[in-house]
Amino acid sequence: MSQWSDLPKELLEMISKGLDSRVDVLCFRAVCTSWRYSACLPSFDQEIPPLVLKLPRPIRADAVLMQTAVCRMELMSKYPNSSSSSLTKSWLVKVGESKYGKLQLLNPLTNYKIKYSPISLNLLDFKFVKLRKDLLLKWSRGFHVFGENKFVPFPISASCSNIDEFGMLAIYHEGKLGYWKYGDKEWTLLDNKNFQYDDIIVYKDQVYIIDRWGTVYWIDSSLKVIQYSPPLYGCGGKKNLVESCGDLYVVDRYLDGERRTWRDYEDVIDNSDNYVHVRKLMKQCRPKAVDFRVYKLDEEWGTWVDVKSLDDRIFVLGTECSLSISSREFNEGKGNCIYFMDGDDFVGRGLSAGSIHVFQLKDRSTEKLSLIPEFSDIFWPPNIVNSST
Structure with a gap:
């Protein structure tokens, strides 16, 4: 150094x-x-006003847009009161910006601020290796924007520093695909036939989406939705796209019940006592994951390959983004697994409150992170299952 x-x-x-x-x-x-x-x-010592986007119907929210980055946070000096300084410690965190221009650490899955630290957090003791840039969209009170499932800026080079040119593609109401540009009075629905889209990702500088049948599409500069892959026909109830080592993967999640649909949200929008219906819909039980299947797209042959093992890789399925990391880079963590949020537990809770689950491909088991502490070593703060975040 x-x-x-x-x-x-x-x-x-x-x-x-x-x-x-x-x-x-x-x-x-x-x-x-x-x-x-x-x-x-x-203006480092002055309060920074948040960038507020007035999103129109059907989402209809005053949303705060934040620049964030998913990072590997490496400890450059030894722990206090530790006899060993030879091992490099590192954790997966999301880095955001507080209103006073300082770093704040966020839970990489739930996006909630990490408040607890077992040691004095002097940033000069750490190095932050950026794994990917991200944008976080939330209500001003800190909650996830109701009705918005996943979004990416469009064009992907769009920056919130030039807000007049900022636009976004979003999956909302559990399956609709829309586009909104700053200043627009309404969302543009890009597909009026398919309301079953599940996930959206930027892969090789191109926006891709996947529906519940496992068909992958890409979106061109004119906002046309073009089929990219054959249907997967996986029987799972929810699909996520993940880029890992340059390849595109689909994680197919099998559920123990039916998901919400766009019709549930339409009922909220059309009802006069909107707030009551929003609360009712938010309290509606969510189905839980009972199994996972992973597939890799063979782009040369245009076929899906059933993946039996991720080797040392870890798939992290977060609220705003999904990513793949190497377990070897995070305190020799446990690889060949998927971290995800499940059921009703994640709203307003930290990693130790039953919100994060781990699926192990080796034995196809699923368990709460709080019950398998050896899998928590990749997250900050250390010994997180014994802490409050």
Whole structure:
């Protein structure tokens, strides 16, 4: 690290000015003391007003848009009162920006702020390795936007720093696919025949979506939905897209009951006592996962390959994004598994409250993270199942 910390101040200033988000600058400043003082944030000690998007019907919400990044957080110095400094510790976190321009750590699955830390969190003791950029959309009170399932900026180069050009593609109301550009008075429905879309992802600089039958589509610059793969015809009730080591995977989740449908949300929109119906719908029981199947797309042959093992990889199915990580890079964690949220437990709760579950492909078992603490080592804070987040 010494050779990096000795870089000329002029070069560090040039690098910091080329970063494309405030979160990137914050991570840059956290590398070491010399980097921190070379990259200044404007109005660093002043409150930063949130970027509020007034989303029209059918979502209809004043939503806060935040730039975030999923990172590997590495401890560069030994723990206090620890006899060993030879092992590098690292955790999976989502990094966001507080209203005063400082780093805040978020749960990478639920997006809730991590409040508890077993050691004094001096950012100069840590290095943040960005795994992917992300955008977080939430109500001003911190809750997930009701009715919005998953979104990506469109075009994918769109930046919330130039809000007049910002647009998004979103799956909402459990299956509808729509487009909204800043300033639009309503959403544009992109497919008026298929209301069964499950997930959306940016893969190889292109937006892909998948429906409940396992058919993958891509969206061109004119917002046309074009079929990309044959149907998977998987019998699961919910599908997620995950990029891993350059390949596209589908995680097919088998459920013990029926999911909500777009008709449930239409009833809320059309009803006069909207708030009562929203609360009723939010309290509606969600089916739980009983099994998973994983498939990889063979792009050359246009077929789906049944995957029996992920080897050392871990699939993390979060609220806003899904990703693949190597267990070897996170405290020698347990690989060949899927982390996900299940049922009704995740609303407003932390990792230790039964919200996070782990599916192991080796024996096809599913268990709450709180009951298998050896799988919690990839998350911050350490010993999370004995803590409150």
